[in-house]
Amino acid sequence: MDAVDRQIINHLVRNARTSLTDIARAVSLSVPAVKRRVDRLERDGVIRGYTALIDEPGAHKLHALIELFCAGHAQREDIVRLVEERLEVLVAFTASGDCDVVMLVQTDDTDHLESLLLDLRRHPLITQTRSSVMLNTLMGRIAL
Amino acid sequence: MDAVDRQIINHLVRNARTSLTDIARAVSLSVPAVKRRVDRLERDGVIRGYTALIDEPGAHKLHALIELFCAGHAQREDIVRLVEERLEVLVAFTASGDCDVVMLVQTDDTDHLESLLLDLRRHPLITQTRSSVMLNTLMGRIAL
């Protein structure tokens, strides 16, 4: 994993359909040399795959960012269990800053989001929630 | 946007480097017909791009949430360009609430995060940033 590997990765992240020929030119290497490196990066799991970024009209779910404020006696395991129970949660982190947990959720609509928030607030370990609705996806390099 | 378009999209989401030849075989169409459809889907913004899914061992493990406050005259396209240029950005949304854009980023370390924040603040369209470092991943249903 050297600087050339990283250059190759950057090209493929920017555009997964970049030809090996173009990458080879950019990194000043022959095409077979680039192919061997890409093959190795794929085998080693550094490159996990290639995907198209889709903006399907109509298939827009409602994304929201929810911040949780937890009770002082809340254990990490309790919070993990809590967020794992909710299928709406895409990713959850413990965070630095004023809140304790930040999570990105995906709901069908505002009613669904509202009921999720009510459920969370009902939980004894959660003292407060703060949420903001995501209006539009500007960019996504992860499959939401 | 018919059933064939959706089949083509599915192939490209599963593997963005699938050849037009393979897709054409799978959807029982000629290669140029598939190319014309892919070109159209790209032009219409349904296919926003192609990216490699990376799992760098050790690297890019510091996640942070960055909120951007934008200048009044900032256009959506300007912001899209801005976030697409930064490989650290995993996902970016326009948001309701006090900030304009919320994004989840992935950096190597705090130095890397600091330089990213400095770059963002230098940008003329960005009036202010607010960030919080994610301490730990509690749960992730998406490939970070």
Added chain:
DNA sequence: AATGAAAGATTCACGTG
């Protein structure tokens, strides 16, 4: 890691229903 040749993929102009 580079070379070069063969196989495969892409792109384009042109013709069809």
Added chain:
DNA sequence: CACGTGAATCTTTCATT
């Protein structure tokens, strides 16, 4: 208007040095 055909070009792949 979307589809297919065929030719030219570019890309990938692999054996060899």
